[in-house]
Amino acid sequence: MLDDMLDYLEHIRGRPVWQPIPREVRARFRQALPMGPTDLAQVHQEFMQDILPFGVGNAHPGFVGWVHGGGTPVGMLAEMLAAGLNANLGGRDQIPVEVERQVTRWVCELFHFPESASGLFVTGTSMANLIGVLVARSAALGAGVRDKGIAASGKRLTAYASAGAHGCIAQAMDLSGLGSDALRIIPMNDRFQMNVEALERAIAADRRIGHTPFLIAGTAGSVDVGAIDDLARLAHIAHRERIWLHVDGAYGALAMLAPEIAPRLAGIERADSIAFDFHKWGQVPYDAGFILVRDATLHQSAFTTPAAYLRRETRGMAGGSPWPCDLGPDLSRGFRALKTWFTIKVYGAEALGRVISGSCALARYMGQCIEAAPMLELLAPVSLNIVCFRYRCADADRVNADIVISLQESGVVAPSTTIVNGRLAIRAAIVNHRTNSSDIDALIRGAIAFGERDGVQLRKAS
Numbered sequence: 264m265l266d267d268m269l270d271y272l273e274h275i276r277g278r279p280v281w282q283p284i285p286r287e288v289r290a291r292f293r294q295a296l297p298m299g300p301t302d303l304a305q306v307h308q309e310f311m312q313d314i315l316p317f318g319v320g321n322a323h324p325g326f327v328g329w330v331h332g333g334g335t336p337v338g339m340l341a342e343m344l345a346a347g348l349n350a351n352l353g354g355r356d357q358i359p360v361e362v363e364r365q366v367t368r369w370v371c372e373l374f375h376f377p378e379s380a381s382g383l384f385v386t387g388t389s390m391a392n393l394i395g396v397l398v399a400r401s402a403a404l405g406a407g408v409r410d411k412g413i414a415a416s417g418k419r420l421t422a423y424a425s426a427g428a429h430g431c432i433a434q435a436m437d438l439s440g441l442g443s444d445a446l447r448i449i450p451m452n453d454r455f456q457m458n459v460e461a462l463e464r465a466i467a468a469d470r471r472i473g474h475t476p477f478l479i480a481g482t483a484g485s486v487d488v489g490a491i492d493d494l495a496r497l498a499h500i501a502h503r504e505r506i507w508l509h510v511d512g513a514y515g516a517l518a519m520l521a522p523e524i525a526p527r528l529a530g531i532e533r534a535d536s537i538a539f540d541f542h543k544w545g546q547v548p549y550d551a552g553f554i555l556v557r558d559a560t561l562h563q564s565a566f567t568t569p570a571a572y573l574r575r576e577t578r579g580m581a582g583g584s585p586w587p588c589d590l591g592p593d594l595s596r597g598f599r600a601l602k603t604w605f606t607i608k609v610y611g612a613e614a615l616g617r618v619i620s621g622s623c624a625l626a627r628y629m630g631q632c633i634e635a636a637p638m639l640e641l642l643a644p645v646s647l648n649i650v651c652f653r654y655r656c657a658d659a660d661r662v663n664a665d666i667v668i669s670l671q672e673s674g675v676v677a678p679s680t681t682i683v684n685g686r687l688a689i690r691a692a693i694v695n696h697r698t699n700s701s702d703i704d705a706l707i708r709g710a711i712a713f714g715e716r717d718g719v720q721l722r723k724a725s
């Protein structure tokens with residue numbers, strides 16, 4: 264099995280990024296509950312034949328859809344060790360929890376947070392943003408909100424994020440009981456950053472009608488175009504208004520590892536909480552999201568729940584309090600910290616930073632290729648690692664959506680789509696360390712070829 268997976272990763276470029284799933288393969292996953300045993304070699308064979316070839320292909324260098332990380336063999340081996348150990352990181356006195364605390368301290372160093380800050384591995388940034396909202400809610404209303412509920416406070420808490428913010432911020436408002444309508448969507452400026460004057464007006468307007476502004480959610484690396492909000496100005500406003508500043512840095516926050524990009528994140532060191540993923544630009548295999556909270560006491564008071572069966576001691580296995588289960592909703596938790604610890608140690612922070620710089624350089628190269636091709640147009644400036652463009656033609660939304668499907672089905676490169684200023688864009692997010700300029704060239708060539716093909720079909724049809 265180990266050989267198969269090392270071969271898979273070594274030769275992944277020779278495979279299709281993705282391929283349509285044959286009906287008979289899908290049908291093999293509609294079987295009755297197996298009552299008896301099956302030979303391990305047989306099940307492994309089924310994995311090789313029916314599962315491995317039909318993933319979404321984000322380890323492949325041609326995968327540039329959505330924001331997916333590529334993973335590494337080192338991360339894979341660490342996952343094997345973690346699974347062998349079968350550690351449960353809910354708490355108790357064990358070195359696996361110390362590994363998580365070690366990663367937390369490295370993260371504090373990276374973001375210039377005090378060493379006393381607290382951090383927690385979670386599934387992904389969606390969950391990390393939810394935890395950020397919940398801690399900010401407790402900070403605004405007091406931990407009593409956990410017992411009495413929001414209504415008892417008589418306050419209407421309002422939050423602010425840019426129109427380019429990820430949908431999981433609104434979802435976090437929904438899940439936390441504050442309601443997604445209480446998230447004010449602030450328009451963007453021409454660089455796709457939150458318009459800070461509009462933010463100030465929105466906060467003032469809410470105060471005038473008696474609402475309680477409690478949270479600004481800045482974005483470091485927007486999902487559509489890779490924009491970074493002006494975090495220093497957001498920090499200034501949040502401080503002045505006594506509002507919690509949370510940063511959604513799902514993939515972009517780790518650009519702190521790249522010396523020439525880090526200055527663009529200035530202000531992140533003043534955030535109250537930061538959500539980000541190691542499984543995107545950090546190249547750690549799924550899943551490895553993370554929430555960092557400046558004030559460890561507030562973080563703990565938003566989640567810690569006494570229970571007789573979770574009693575703490577100063578000696579024995581029940582030592583080592585506070586436990587990770589005091590910092591989020593999960594009790595049983597896997598050892599996500601191990602693959603992250605291995606990845607950071609084996610490659611080193613500088614090499615991870617070079618991957619991030621390299622992705623941005625490829626995105627700039629791609630932007631130049633698009634500007635040099637008269638039949639293509641950029642739909643947003645290339646700010647980080649995301650490029651949004653399209654083939655110029657009649658009925659462009661439909662044709663470009665079709666180009667993306669054709670590219671994905673070609674198995675060579677796989678971008679995704681988004682809408683920029685009301686127009687459908689072919690969107691490439693370069694995240695994987697395996698992607699190089701030949702993949703970008705193939706994407707540009709393919710987009711032009713499929714665009715020409717669709718244009719011919721369109722002319723024939725009309």
Ligand SMILES: *Cc1c(COP(=O)(O)O)cnc(C)c1O
Pocket residue numbers: 330386387388389390429431482484485486511512513514540552
């Ligand atoms: C990917 C992403 C998220 C969601 O993170 P998950 O790890 O998928 O839960 C949130 N915000 C931004 C900006 C993202 O790119």
